[in-house]
Amino acid sequence: xxxxxxxxxxxxxxxxxxxxxxxxxxxxxxxxxxxxxxxxxxxxxxxxxxxxxxxxxxxxxxxxxxxxxxxxxxxxxxxxxxxxxxxxxxxxxxxxxxxxxxxxxxxxxxxxxxxxxxxxxxxxxxxxxxxxxxxxxxxxxxxxxxxxxxxxxxxxxxxxxxxxxxxxxxxxxxxxxxxxxxxxxxxxxxxxxxxxxxxxxxxxxxxxxxxxxxxxxxxxxxxxxxxxxxxxxxxxxxxxxxxxxxxxxxxxxxxxxxxxxxxxxxxxxxxxxxxxxxxxxxxxxxxxxxxxxxxxxxxxxxxxxxxxxxxxxxxxxxxxxxxxxxxxxxxxxxxxxxxxxxxxxxxxxxxxxxxxxxxxxxxxxxxxxxxxxxxxxxxxxxxxxxxxxxxxxxxxxxxxxxxxxxxxxxxxxxxxxxxxxxxxxxxxxxxxxxxxxxxxxxxxxxxxxxxxxxxxxxxxxxxxxxxxxxxxxxxxxxxxxxxxxxxxxxxxxxxxxxxxxxxxxxxxxxxxxxxxxxxxxxxxxxxxxxxxxxxxxxxxxxxxxxxxxxxxxxxxxxxxxxxxxxxxxxxxxxxxxxxxxxxxxxxxx
RNA sequence: GGUCCCAUAGUAGAAUGGAUACUACGAAUGCCUCCGGAGCAUUAGAUUCAGGUUCGAUUCCUGAUGGGACCA
Numbered sequence: 001x002x003x004x005x006x007x008x009x010x011x012x013x014x015x016x017x018x019x020x021x022x023x024x025x026x027x028x029x030x031x032x033x034x035x036x037x038x039x040x041x042x043x044x045x046x047x048x049x050x051x052x053x054x055x056x057x058x059x060x061x062x063x064x065x066x067x068x069x070x071x072x073x074x075x076x077x078x079x080x081x082x083x084x085x086x087x088x089x090x091x092x093x094x095x096x097x098x099x100x101x102x103x104x105x106x107x108x109x110x111x112x113x114x115x116x117x118x119x120x121x122x123x124x125x126x127x128x129x130x131x132x133x134x135x136x137x138x139x140x141x142x143x144x145x146x147x148x149x150x151x152x153x154x155x156x157x158x159x160x161x162x163x164x165x166x167x168x169x170x171x172x173x174x175x176x177x178x179x180x181x182x183x184x185x186x187x188x189x190x191x192x193x194x195x196x197x198x199x200x201x202x203x204x205x206x207x208x209x210x211x212x213x214x215x216x217x218x219x220x221x222x223x224x225x226x227x228x229x230x231x232x233x234x235x236x237x238x239x240x241x242x243x244x245x246x247x248x249x250x251x252x253x254x255x256x257x258x259x260x261x262x263x264x265x266x267x268x269x270x271x272x273x274x275x276x277x278x279x280x281x282x283x284x285x286x287x288x289x290x291x292x293x294x295x296x297x298x299x300x301x302x303x304x305x306x307x308x309x310x311x312x313x314x315x316x317x318x319x320x321x322x323x324x325x326x327x328x329x330x331x332x333x334x335x336x337x338x339x340x341x342x343x344x345x346x347x348x349x350x351x352x353x354x355x356x357x358x359x360x361x362x363x364x365x366x367x368x369x370x371x372x373x374x375x376x377x378x379x380x381x382x383x384x385x386x387x388x389x390x391x392x393x394x395x396x397x398x399x400x401x402x403x404x405x406x407x408x409x410x411x412x413x414x415x416x417x418x419x420x421x422x423x424x425x426x427x428x429x430x431x432x433x434x435x436x437x438x439x440x441x442x443x444x445x446x447x448x449x450x451x452x453x454x455x456x457x458x459x460x461x462x463x464x465x466x467x468x469x470x471x472x473x474x475x476x477x478x479x480x481x482x483x484x485x486x487x488x489x490x491x492x493x494x495x496x497x498x499x500x501x502x503x504x505x506x507x508x509x510x511x512x513x514x515x516x517x518x519x520x521x522x523x524x525x526x527x528x529x530x531x532x533x534x535x536x537x538x539x540x541x542x543x544x545x546x547x548x549x550x551x552x553x554x555x556x557x558x559x560x561x562x563x564x565x566x567x568x569x570x571x572x573x574x575x576x577x578x579x580x581x582x583x584x585x586x587x588x589x
Numbered sequence: 590g591g592u593c594c595c596a597u598a599g600u601a602g603a604a605u606g607g608a609u610a611c612u613a614c615g616a617a618u619g620c621c622u623c624c625g626g627a628g629c630a631u632u633a634g635a636u637u638c639a640g641g642u643u644c645g646a647u648u649c650c651u652g653a654u655g656g657g658a659c660c661a
Binding site for chain 1: 623626659
């Protein structure tokens with residue numbers, strides 16, 4: 001059992017004995033840095049029970065705990081704060097048991113099956129910074145849930161059809177002269193994206209022309225010939241026109257190849273792909289079912305709606321009057337499909353917070369349709385990534401392209417590394433791997449350390465550091481431990497750690513002790529940021545230990561064993577924790 | 590028009606209702622004849638405003654201001 005729980009129960013018991021009231025509320029916190037102790041119990045709320053001042057109450061409980069003998073060694077009272085120091089054997093025992101455990105922190109056993117849907121790109125343009133946040137979050141939360149004991153299916157629902165795809169297709173037909181990724185040397189997704197931008201240019205030019213001919217703006221926007229042609233193309237696509245479908249296949253193929261490259265570089269992967277071209281007709285049968293059950297209602301014009309005013313929301317259209325789907329229709333159908341195929345207990349959608357309302361409505365609908373899995377659906381809603389200049393807008397060209405950014409990170413990592421000049425003896429391939437790992441780690445850490453719910457600011461010019469609270473800092477700590485251990489031999493491995501602990505040793509050990517708990521709380525909060533913060537705390541506390549105490553040069557064998565085993569467990573834990581963030585360690589840097 | 594989200598040093602970020610609000614970048618200062626200085630130690634600097642609940646509020650409630658998103 002966890003040491004905190006042991007102490008908490010002892011406190012509960014003590015309170016009952018002291019004040020004659022049943023009590024089970026005891027909760028511990030980590031003791032604040034500036035005070036002596038490992039755990040702190042706040043007694044203010046208890047004074048009503050004890051009918052004595054906070055000092056006396058804390059004192060009385062402290063005495064009870066030390067009288068129990070274990071695990072509390074001693075205590076001190078500051079105002080209403082009861083600071084407890086646990087017996088060092090708690091830490092050394094924990095270390096002896098786990099220092100060599102490669103899977104430290106991973107829960108075994110299954111809590112059920114969960115699907116994490118993330119990425120979900122459109123196939124008309126390349127990935128950008130916003131997608132990067134989505135991909136990193138999705139991948140990471142999936143890994144966190146695995147570590148917490150879930151069976152996880154990573155899914156990607158690709159938005160591969162619709163008017164926006166037709167825009168790229170049409171522009172390519174018109175202006176492309178048969179250009180291909182091979183002929184142009186452009187990555188497939190970038191090539192298609194280029195034509196999406198060209199469409200927009202041509203469209204705007206046509207609107208201008210119509211405006212100068214005296215047409216009102218609204219009408220011009222709807223009557224531009226290129227747009228009409230695109231709509232015609234979509235109709236052909238839906239009717240199964242050979243040539244259109246062929247073009248669509250070809251261009252989507254280019255995009256997929258491009259995406260695959262970016263996904264690989266980002267280190268994200270998927271177990272299941274869904275394509276909207278297959279799923280966009282789903283959901284209509286559920287609309288019919290809902291009409292029958294009285295969940296939906298039909299308006300006079302034939303459109304189908306749901307009334308959510310009782311839930312504080314609005315009326316929402318679920319099927320157009322011509323019988324065609326809207327987005328939510330497809331999502332209803334896809335949710336059902338996912339469940340039929342995978343029998344997941346929970347389903348997580350990693351999607352930006354601009355769709356909060358959409359998912360609120362979707363989940364409500366699934367509940368009203370009586371779907372048993374509805375209560376397991378969750379929208380992992382994350383904030384936008386802002387640039388110093390404001391919001392990213394693809395049409396205005398103010399996006400940070402994912403591939404460019406990755407290359408930029410690689411370049412910076414290279415410059416930094418060369419500057420420090422510690423990589424003697426590594427060959428070109430190894431160096432290139434190193435730059436890539438460092439650059440990606442810096443980027444991932446930068447993005448994942450922020451609470452997903454919050455908007456974050458990304459300054460391309462100066463945002464990503466290699467010093468301070470960063471990925472490279474964590475990797476550096478790991479690489480340094482690695483280097484020390486290589487020089488350490490192996491005699492220490494069989495030595496029992498001494499129990500005379502320095503404060504920086506206790507601090508590091510108690511951090512390590514908390515790792516499994518941290519994984520669970522990251523899972524409960526759907527927040528990789530919890531893991532990222534943990535990595536920083538652990539690395540910092542170990543670095544302090546490293547600076548304050550000798551490892552290899554320590555002559556007391558018990559102390560040396562303690563420190564080296566702590567080093568091993570620290571390295572392991574950093575590696576595991578970074579793994580949950582999708583960050584790979586480097587052995588040297 | 591309606592709904593929802595956000596507000597912490599110069600900057601980027603932390604903090605289940607608890608102690609003197611924690612880190613990092615940037616600024617200033619120290620530490621490599623000694624296990625890797627991408628490190629460590631020290632200093633200066635902050636909770637948008639006005640109320641309320643509480644022994645105690647960055648955290649909860651109400652309102653204002655500012656920013657963002659969505660729905661029709």
